[in-house]
Amino acid sequence: MKQLLFTRCFRRIVYGALVFFIAVGLTLGVGAVEAKSVKDAAAFYKGKVLTFIVPYTPGGGYDVYSRLIAPYLETYTGTRVIVRNMPGAGGMLGANEIYNARPNGLTIGIQNCVGSITNQLTEVKGVRYDLTKFSWIGRMAINLRVLVMRKGSDITSIQELMNAKRTVKIGATGLGGSTYVDAVITNKVLNLPVEVIHGYDSSTEVDLGMLRGEIEGQWGSYSSRLKMVKAGEQFVILQSGDKGKRDPRLSDIPTFFEVTPSEKGKRILSTLAGMHETARPIAGPPGIPKERLEFLREAFYKAMHDPSFSEKAGKAKMPLNYLAGEEMLKLVKSVLEIPEEDIKQIFIQAIKGSI
Amino acid sequence: MYVIDGLLQGFVTAVSPGVLPYLIVGATLGLIIGIIPGLSGHFAMAMMIPFVFRMDPAVAVTFILAAHAAVAQGGGVTAILFATPGTGQNAATLLDGPAMTENGEAGRAVGAAMTACFLGAFFGVFVLTILLPILRRVVLLFGPPEFFMLAVLALTFIAVLGTSGNINKGLIAGALGLLLSFVGMGSVTGETRFTFGILELWDGLSMVPVLLGIFAVSEMIHLWVEGGTLAREATDEHPRALQRQIFEGVMDTLRHWWLVIRCSAIGTSMGLIPGLGSAPAAFVAYGHAKQTSKHPEKFGTGTVEGVIAPESANDAVEGGALASTLAFGIPGSSSMAILITALIILGVEPGPKFMVERLDLVFLMIWTVVLGNFVGTILGIVVANPLARVTFLRGSLLVPVLLTIILTGSFVIHSTWSDMVVALVFGLLGYAMKRLDYSRPAFIIGFVLGLMVERNLYLSLKLYGSTFFMEPLSFGLMLLTIVVLLYNVLKMLKGKREGYSLGS
Numbered sequence: 001m002k003q004l005l006f007t008r009c010f011r012r013i014v015y016g017a018l019v020f021f022i023a024v025g026l027t028l029g030v031g032a033v034e035a036k037s038v039k040d041a042a043a044f045y046k047g048k049v050l051t052f053i054v055p056y057t058p059g060g061g062y063d064v065y066s067r068l069i070a071p072y073l074e075t076y077t078g079t080r081v082i083v084r085n086m087p088g089a090g091g092m093l094g095a096n097e098i099y100n101a102r103p104n105g106l107t108i109g110i111q112n113c114v115g116s117i118t119n120q121l122t123e124v125k126g127v128r129y130d131l132t133k134f135s136w137i138g139r140m141a142i143n144l145r146v147l148v149m150r151k152g153s154d155i156t157s158i159q160e161l162m163n164a165k166r167t168v169k170i171g172a173t174g175l176g177g178s179t180y181v182d183a184v185i186t187n188k189v190l191n192l193p194v195e196v197i198h199g200y201d202s203s204t205e206v207d208l209g210m211l212r213g214e215i216e217g218q219w220g221s222y223s224s225r226l227k228m229v230k231a232g233e234q235f236v237i238l239q240s241g242d243k244g245k246r247d248p249r250l251s252d253i254p255t256f257f258e259v260t261p262s263e264k265g266k267r268i269l270s271t272l273a274g275m276h277e278t279a280r281p282i283a284g285p286p287g288i289p290k291e292r293l294e295f296l297r298e299a300f301y302k303a304m305h306d307p308s309f310s311e312k313a314g315k316a317k318m319p320l321n322y323l324a325g326e327e328m329l330k331l332v333k334s335v336l337e338i339p340e341e342d343i344k345q346i347f348i349q350a351i352k353g354s355i
Numbered sequence: 356m357y358v359i360d361g362l363l364q365g366f367v368t369a370v371s372p373g374v375l376p377y378l379i380v381g382a383t384l385g386l387i388i389g390i391i392p393g394l395s396g397h398f399a400m401a402m403m404i405p406f407v408f409r410m411d412p413a414v415a416v417t418f419i420l421a422a423h424a425a426v427a428q429g430g431g432v433t434a435i436l437f438a439t440p441g442t443g444q445n446a447a448t449l450l451d452g453p454a455m456t457e458n459g460e461a462g463r464a465v466g467a468a469m470t471a472c473f474l475g476a477f478f479g480v481f482v483l484t485i486l487l488p489i490l491r492r493v494v495l496l497f498g499p500p501e502f503f504m505l506a507v508l509a510l511t512f513i514a515v516l517g518t519s520g521n522i523n524k525g526l527i528a529g530a531l532g533l534l535l536s537f538v539g540m541g542s543v544t545g546e547t548r549f550t551f552g553i554l555e556l557w558d559g560l561s562m563v564p565v566l567l568g569i570f571a572v573s574e575m576i577h578l579w580v581e582g583g584t585l586a587r588e589a590t591d592e593h594p595r596a597l598q599r600q601i602f603e604g605v606m607d608t609l610r611h612w613w614l615v616i617r618c619s620a621i622g623t624s625m626g627l628i629p630g631l632g633s634a635p636a637a638f639v640a641y642g643h644a645k646q647t648s649k650h651p652e653k654f655g656t657g658t659v660e661g662v663i664a665p666e667s668a669n670d671a672v673e674g675g676a677l678a679s680t681l682a683f684g685i686p687g688s689s690s691m692a693i694l695i696t697a698l699i700i701l702g703v704e705p706g707p708k709f710m711v712e713r714l715d716l717v718f719l720m721i722w723t724v725v726l727g728n729f730v731g732t733i734l735g736i737v738v739a740n741p742l743a744r745v746t747f748l749r750g751s752l753l754v755p756v757l758l759t760i761i762l763t764g765s766f767v768i769h770s771t772w773s774d775m776v777v778a779l780v781f782g783l784l785g786y787a788m789k790r791l792d793y794s795r796p797a798f799i800i801g802f803v804l805g806l807m808v809e810r811n812l813y814l815s816l817k818l819y820g821s822t823f824f825m826e827p828l829s830f831g832l833m834l835l836t837i838v839v840l841l842y843n844v845l846k847m848l849k850g851k852r853e854g855y856s857l858g859s
Contacts, residue, residue: 057769058401064696067405085770089557090540096554126554169818175545199543199813204685205629211683212495214818227684231708316700353545 055094389429393764466604626675
């Protein structure tokens, strides 16, 4: 009863605030001259505050990416960019926040698109967004996923893993997280003799487990594995590739498509690879006026191609893979609209941990 | 003897004119951040990242790490004077620190705490330095079974931490803490637990707002209800008197050197558990001090050992947390994760090769922890004097200001509004527990260790099967746990026979 009363009160406050903001918005909207071209959009943005939502706490990868590009977005939009960290529900809270912000083009944000996709696919309670309706501005980076093994393991290639006569233990973080989903999907497609041990707090704890020898391998993004690989503690035996091709940095490591004989398996993996290609995109809420969205996309393009920005990103070991907003939308759609029901079910089961 | 050589070189770099100013500025910033409730070392370091982009790696490391080192001192001062944990790691200091202030011994408590902080930190990095050649092997000794056993060992201190003779209340408080630690998404099952459809609860209750609520907000409610001032006893307000007290406190810590060493050892070994942080170590050290004390009944009423124990443990943790950071480039705490980020930005690759290639930085880090703590200790003693005068202000003036700072502090860590609600709700809970004499430390121990126990038990069972506790080190830890428990039970039975119960 109390709970109900509380919700009702809360709702009233929220509605009240909404009505107030809409009223203010209308007044301002009528007063302002409708922006009609990109030039007008530039005039609109000049001197305004652009809120940039990061769905994680300060210090993490998404935060560092955002804070790196923020000054360049300022330069090319003429705004003052304020990075707002809104952690919660594994990034879902922030994604909800971006989606439900006022679509005036002054609130945008980065999101963990792999997480957003898995949440939408499994219809998790609490999802308040539709990935196909975001105003996509562009992508900052993909996740090149790799399977690494520990130094000293007798399994040195994916062929040896496929033919192994014993069970190989692979570590993962939480159930339904990408380290877990990658492992169970590839297990299923390639029929690997792998047991996935999940429950580690973070991938760095899996690293410790690999150093101790209790775990032999793990899936992860190449950039996060780079340190251990360079140190010779871990080595890559399989990669997700970029658009089905081997990444130039890993030209002698096969992609998982290369070792998959069946067409069906390839289709499953291309969904998985597509998920990781979405990775770190920037988007605003649906319904941003067209010319403003165009302006933001252009500014993002310029920021991503600013030589001093790419130099900084390179120094911080943060790879960049620009993708335009329109392409991003196509990519998200292609991943979400899995035509075959059984493939979709495989993903849902993998995310829910019932494989 | 590359260790001695390196130590000398590290010292020379640390006090060189190009580095020392940064160390002092960093430590000062850290102290200020520590004094403000809720802002932690983690926050101090994250804030400094933008400044280090153009620095030389050696300077940057000194700057960031010095800030981190001095945070505990600032937090200790706040804990003692304002009954508010300046940072999470100082929560255990609240058990006796504010009581000493109330008794008019604020200066003594601050002096003792500051000295204990420094000695603890010194102990931590001393152990680290000795272990440097075999650091990798030491870090690898600890896996899920060992973490599980360490956490269980720490949980047994719930029995000691009961504020009254009523052990049931201690257990109830501990169980409540365990229960609440499970709120959120379980990493084992992937299910959300006790979230009632509230998205904000998915990531669980974060520690700092809970700590601030349980200890700080509740004290504010208490002060508001009771009226009066934080320092209840009329003391000599003359600065000289306070200085004398501080000196007395410093001597107190030195006199209890054996306790400092034992508590520092607890801190350093618990620092090896990744992601645990220093709050639990401080509570365990407090429990240990109480357990081994000749007068356990005085704990909680303002005894100086109750300040020395947690303050020496919480800074000794750094030694343990640095171990895996240095040995493998794997962060032992969130602060270390930020340090590693900074190093990567500066082009230094912290990782397995770091210890070989950048040994100069390793020793510089060790010296920074020592010297940063030293600066923090001195500054902490200096600021205690003016800050202590504030405690003579009327509660009705102080509460609104402190409460604002506390709530802001709980908001800032993750910049989420819901954390303020958490702090307020737990403030009410903490006040109720205080009034009804349920042990808040027992609650916190349960709360911070619950997930640790669950996750590591699951991993141990999956990895080693049901006999995982037969691994040599975890077997030893299990025996130790049993001994500690038996000791407590026997002591309690004996106490009952003699007509008083433990810790009453």
